[in-house]
Amino acid sequence: MASVQTTFAIYTANSIRAACAAVQAIVPDLDNPKFEVVIRAHKKNRSLAQNKSLFGVAYPPLMDHMGMRGENDRKDLHAYFCGEYFGWVDSAILGKRKQRPRRTTTRNEEGKRDLLDTVAMADFYSFVQQRGAEHGVDVPDPERKE
Numbered sequence: 001m002a003s004v005q006t007t008f009a010i011y012t013a014n015s016i017r018a019a020c021a022a023v024q025a026i027v028p029d030l031d032n033p034k035f036e037v038v039i040r041a042h043k044k045n046r047s048l049a050q051n052k053s054l055f056g057v058a059y060p061p062l063m064d065h066m067g068m069r070g071e072n073d074r075k076d077l078h079a080y081f082c083g084e085y086f087g088w089v090d091s092a093i094l095g096k097r098k099q100r101p102r103r104t105t106t107r108n109e110e111g112k113r114d115l116l117d118t119v120a121m122a123d124f125y126s127f128v129q130q131r132g133a134e135h136g137v138d139v140p141d142p143e144r145k146e
Contacts, residue, residue, distance in 0.1 A: 046105065046121035053142035054078075054105070054121075058128045065137045078104070085127050 059077055063069065068077060082101035089102050105124060108114035116124065125142055132139035 043117035045115040046118055050118065050121045050125070050142065051105070054125055054128070057143055058125060058139045061137055061139055062132055065135070081128055081131070084131070085124055
């Protein structure tokens with residue numbers, strides 16, 4: 001049997017029943033089931049508005065201050081902040097030492113897609129603001145959705 005991975009967000013008793021029914025569909029032989037169940041608190045992923053604020057509100061004044069322009073410089077700035085916030089990992093390309101962020105706002109330590117939750121993204125934004133202030137750059141608060 002091929003490995004199947006299914007994730008459920010359980011909000012109500014009906015969701016629990018639906019998850020159990022899905023497990024029965026995946027593993028019809030419940031006399032000898034072999035599967036792992038992982039339960040963890042559900043966290044809401046960062047919003048598109050939070051991401052737009054980071055790239056459209058926070059980064060532009062920092063880029064202006066440093067004379068950075070364009071998409072490649074913006075990606076470099078984002079990688080820098082991710083490395084400073086999450087830590088750096090040493091790697092090598094053709095024998096040349098290189099550092100990369102341990103994780104980013106969209107990828108975990110293994111490089112798998114894993115968005116920050118809303119609280120962690122707000123903390124990351126605050127970190128960017130603090131670093132900007134340390135270098136004399138006023139990074140505005142994120143845009144608020146009305």
